[in-house]
Amino acid sequence: MSHIKVELKQEQVAKLKEICKSFDNEAGELINVLHKTQETFGYLPAEVQEVIARELNISVAKVYGVVTFYSFFTMIPKGKHPISICTGTACYVRGAEKVLDEFKRILDVKVGETSPDGKFSLSCLRCVGACGLAPVVSVGEKIYGRVSPDGVKDILKEYE
């Protein structure tokens, strides 16, 4: 799997070590360590996984295994403006997939990916509790309701 190369700064490594230490460097706390790390760094690049493996004294392969098993964990950084399309039942029946396809087409990324300029990332979620507004799209904190494929371009324009 290809991944984005990052060079960890000294203080980032120190922060990582601190997170591991807060879980007593326990191998059994790997998932908690990964949660906390992703919360801090936004994602889990290979270099971060290596530091965690060393600190918890487990193999990098094992860390990578856990990262790739749970869909919550990601090795790809979120975009500056994370886009989420609700594909819950209500949104889905009102055409969420067509909206999603339009985002994919314009941004030229797949679900779970980030645009090369790092501006937008695309993901799906299930129900934001605003079914009356279906189909719903969120960009960062902002919610857009009754989105049609034609409206996608206008939404993206707001962030240019």
Next chain:
Amino acid sequence: METIKLTIDNKPVEVPAGTSVYQAAKNLGIDIPVLCYMNLHDLGIENKPAGCRICVVEVEGRRNLAPSCSTTCANGMVVKTHTTRVINARRTVMELILSDHPKDCLTCPKSGSCDLQNMAVKMGVRNIPGQAYAEMSTYKTDFSPSIIRDMDKCIMCRRCETMCNDFQTVGALSGVNRGFMAVVAPAFEQDLEKSPCTYCGQCVAVCPTGALTEVDHTPKVIRALADPTKTVLVQTAPAVRAALGEEFGLEPGTRVTGKMVAALRQIGFDFIFDTDFAADLTIMEEGTELLTRLGKHLSGDKTVKLPMLTSCCPGWVQFFEHNYSDMLDVPSTAKSPQQMFGAIAKSYFAEKLGKKREDLVVVSVMPCLAKKYECQRDEFKVDGNPDVDYSISTRELAHLIKEFNIGFNELADEDFDRPLGESTGAGVIFGATGGVIEAATRTAYELHTGKTLKNVEFTALRGMEGIRSATVDFDGLPINIGIAHGLGNARKLLDLVRTGKTNYHAIEIMACPGGCIGGGGQPLHHGDTSVLKARTKAIYSEDTNKVIRKSHENPYIIKLYEEFLGKPMSHKAHELLHTHYFDKSSKDIFI
């Protein structure tokens, strides 16, 4: 001990508390099929992820079927292993596994010794529903110098992971991704070559399918044999003769040295030589190095490090280059017997034949997969020409013998050629854990004390215990010896050495369980570790049957030093028979 009473298939059985239903059934002679489950009892390794669900049974009062490998017996349990429900479920599980497994059994390197294939035969699977439209998941094939990973054939039994992580503590492999994308792979799904893999081959030794196999060098060997411009030499490692017979239906532990030599001669090798000769040579160099280091150390030279570690196992060398790069000056600088043989064959022996080294092809038959990688290392080449051209495993030799239409079991015993085929009992025991250090002790003792050993057998150094220690009395000088086999055990011992709190003078380490007899290139033991013990016995009986049992008494070794090398650790010996190690710890970082 608390016992549990239950009935399995209407038969009552009593077992110790904690026994699995699978084991209890086995005690009754009921053979519940298993795929992912593996129990290497003598090594303390049990793999039971309960992942494949082939071993399911019906337990009265339980809603769902229970995986017998990981279900513990309880008092009064009523177990049925072949109800219609069980048979249907087992068949469905098998069909689902096969639905995402390639159907190229005819050409698969594991064909004939594949657990999955055998299981399909046992269950009489005749068709796989949905095959016409089912889409198979595919994954890249990874070629390393020793091991091929064809993950399309992986059934996620996780046996390789257990060996790599729990037993060997190498940590090269882990289950990654999920669903159809799930495979066992190195970190970040890099190739094995970029991982901390040592090529020990223990993953290959336990893989139930063709997902993990060795790189097959027999076609190259056949091509070399057919080339009239080449003189082809073969060397055979000690552990091969103790296991090769198994591939021809002989009892484990049958020594087939003479038949093996005869077969190699029929195949058409020009010279049938013995790695045991090079093992004797290793002892001369390593034993002398030990005595030199010991002498300096005892006289207070702080620059000389002790203990000295053996260096004949390439899996082990790779392991310490990755994990103990701070201790690279601790192992002996002596090359492994395979490489010493190659170096001598392409210098001393080539000169004797009046041939150039390029005209010689040196083939080694090894119980090992790491040897394939070792002979490709750059430091073992002269102007790009390797000292050892091809290394084939015991399994590959068996294939070669079969391909050459040789009735192996009917062969009359033959002898190795001279001069590089003459060996002592000390060379033979290299194949078993503790053997190298025992061989070294036999020689070092006599060289150091000037006395003749009354009994050459140091039984304190033998055994199957993972880590062993013994003190040998060198005529008033106590020499503390450590032995570890299996890299997990090696790690424990090395971590102790690293603290500086041990008083070992010499340590022998072998990467594989039982030493080379349990190597990754040996006939598959299919989880039966009694096979390893039988091979060990064969090795020691071969030693007992030898007239000469000490390396320094091998007449051809003496001659080699007289004619060519001078003395052990001489300039020439250093050039040809010693090596250096590399810091590979940075290679673990995937950037």
